[in-house]
Amino acid sequence: MKKILLVLVVLLFSLVLSGCWGEKDIDTTSPTITEISPADGDTEVDISTAVSITFSEEMNKDRVEKALSSDPAIPSGTFSWSGTTLTFTPGSVLDEVTVYEITVSTSATDVVGNRLANVYTFGFETADETPPTATETSPFDGETDIDIGSSIAITFSEPMDTVSVEGAFSSIPNLPAGNFSWVGNTVTFTPDTDMDELVEYEITVSTDATDLAGNPLENALLIGWKTSASYKAIVLDSDFDSVTSNGGVVPSADGKYFYWWDGTSGEGWDCNIHLYRVKISDRSSQTLWTNRSIWGIYDDGVDTWVGNYYPYEGSRILNENPTDLTFRNLSLGHTIGLIGNRIDFPYVYFGTSQGMGIGYWNKAADATGLVPGSTAYIYQSAVIGNKIYFPRGHVSTPGILVVDAVSNPTSVEKTLLNGDGRIKGSSEIITDGVYLYVRNDTSEIQKIDPSGSGTIVATFSPGMTLINPAVVKDRIYAGTVVNKNVYIINKETGGVEAKDCSAYLPTAVGTPMWDHFNDGIWFGPFSGATASRTAYFIPRSLIDDL
Structure with missing residues (x-):
């Protein structure tokens, strides 16, 4: 019996070890x-x-x-x-x-x-998910005086898909045909021929330009610049074989034309002065009038306004049709056209060499008159904001008359530096938009703060009488009638540089005049010349390099 029980125990233990009672496998x-x-x-x-x-x-x-x-x-x-x-x-x-x-x-x-x-x-x-940007351009946006043989370079913030960039590049007007080249992230377009002179080019790189990851340019690139003018010597076609009087050259506001005049001087019907308009691009000339002498021309881009020494009138020339002429007597006697006007002002202002003061011409109403209380010799004017500044000249009491050309265009608002002898006999006035620069009868230039009653903040002594000075950036440029120099004055320090331009002026020259659009200076023919009558243009880039 004991033997049978022992066999059963052993069998049961074996069953347990073999898992025959349903125990799961272990996960290893x-x-x-x-x-x-x-x-x-x-x-x-x-x-x-x-x-x-x-x-x-x-x-x-x-x-x-x-x-x-x-x-x-x-x-x-x-x-x-x-x-x-x-x-x-x-x-x-x-x-x-x-x-x-x-x-x-x-x-x-x-x-x-x-x-x-x-x-x-x-x-x-x-991935690269940052859109590329243009970090640098040459020329830069708004630059002027760009050499017509220049290339255009654009640098991007990262490597670009060159095909997409070149396809996204365009210009208005069209640049000459040319080629693209790449160095790193910079693409350069080199025209096969020179660009046109005095043209404002606008370059666009659209958002079709992508980086190597396909990210489009963050914003379309739009830059513009203006090409420079080259040196010019333009032989003038006169109606006279010989003359006793020549005038200077006055450029138009758009830089496409200039005016000049010559003939026989006089005050009365023996005056035989002809006014010409010359197109710079093809040198073609048009006679606008005869028997009318000239003193000062202001071109606003739509009309040209001329002072007449005789007859005693102001003249209006419609630029689109320059033979469409209007003449008005402004009761000024010898009437002077003033450069210091502005196209959006309702009136155009004139001066006088006979002490009558400031004359005005209402453009819309075609009406004229005198500004009350302005009695003085008025030879020039300058504009800052809505104010026009008229220095009293010649034997008038020194002072600068101020007219608000918008809110009260026919009244003198105030007089700056009234009675101050330092601006006695002023015949030239220019501005940089902040300060006035007035040339007095001793050829000094007074730098004036026009706020309040006016303050002279500096006196410059260039050592010669500068004719038709012009503010260009941080300097004043002007010529004279005694030599062939262009003088450059630092408008902060008064320092003077003389640039000898005789190499560009082979014949006798007369009155100089700055051309803001073309960024250079014109010299008209010498007064009284009977042989060579030539107008010369010297760009500022050449002047500065002398």
């Missing part, structure tokens, strides 16, 4: 990674991407999250699970154009503690 299989996103080796990955990892079985979430790392570090964020898939969402965007290496170490386990058999590593590269 290591988990694996079956899917990742982004995929290993992906490029151009969005910088806002999340990282997802799918495992072969249910995982210990805490251990997996702690086993995850990246190089460089991904910004801190949040974990989320969906079944066997872990997703990590960064709290901020990833760096652009960066290779991230993601590692899951073997400390990651499944729910029963089986580790990954091997470290798992995958990597991806983020």
Whole structure:
């Protein structure tokens, strides 16, 4: 009996060891990674991407999250699970154009503690998502006096798709045909022939231009500049074989024409002065009138306004049809056209060499009159804002009359520096938009702050009488009638440079006049010349280089 019981015990123990009572198999299989996103080796990955990892079985979430790392570090964020898939969402965007290496170490386990058999590593590269910009251009926007043989260069913030940039490049008006070349991030367009003179070119690079990643230009590039004029010697076609009087050259506001005059001087019907308009591009000349002497011309781009020494009138020339002439008596006697006017003012103002004061011409009403209380010799004017400044000249009491050309255009608002002998006999006045510069009867130039009752802040002594001075940037340019120099005055210090321009002026010359549009100076023919009558233009670039 005991022997039978022993056999039963042994059999029962064997059954237990063999698991025949239904006990499960023990899980000893290591988990694996079956899917990742982004995929290993992906490029151009969005910088806002999340990282997802799918495992072969249910995982210990805490251990997996702690086993995850990246190089460089991904910004801190949040974990989320969906079944066997872990997703990590960064709290901020990833760096652009960066290779991230993601590692899951073997400390990651499944729910029963089986580790990954091997470290798992995958990597991806983020995209370039920053739009390129243009960082530098040559010429720069708004530049003037650009040599007609110049190239155009544009530098971008990063390497560009060259084909797209060249296709996005355009100009108004069209540049001459040419070629593109690249050095690093800079494209240069070199025209095959010179650009046109005195032309405002506008260059556009549209947003069709892209970087190497396909990002379009952040904003279309739009730049404009103006080409310079070259030196010119223009033989003048006169109606006279010989003359006793010549005038200077006065450029038009648009830089396309200039006016000049010659003939026989006189006061009365023996005056035989002819006014001409010359087109600079083809040198063609047109006679506008005869038997009318000239003192001062102001061109506003629409009309040209001329003072007549005789007859005692102002003249209006319609620029579109320069033979359409209007004459008005402004009760000024010898009437002087003043440069210091502005096209948007309702009135055009004239001066006088006979002491009557300031005359006006209402453009809309075609009416004329005198500004009350302006009795003086008035030879020139200058504009700052809506105010026009008229220095009293010759034997008048020194002072500068001020007229508000918009709010009260027919009244003297105040007088600056009234009775101040330092501006006695003023015949020239110019401005830089802040200060006035007035030449007195001793050829000194007074720099004046026009606020309040006026303050002289500096006195410049150039040592000669400057004719028709002009403010150009931080300097004053002017010529004389005694030599062939152009004088440059520093408007801050008063320092003077003399530029000998005789090499460009082979014949005798007369009155100089600055051309703001073409950025240079004209010299008219010498007064009384009977042989060579030539107008010369010297661009500022040449003057400055002398």
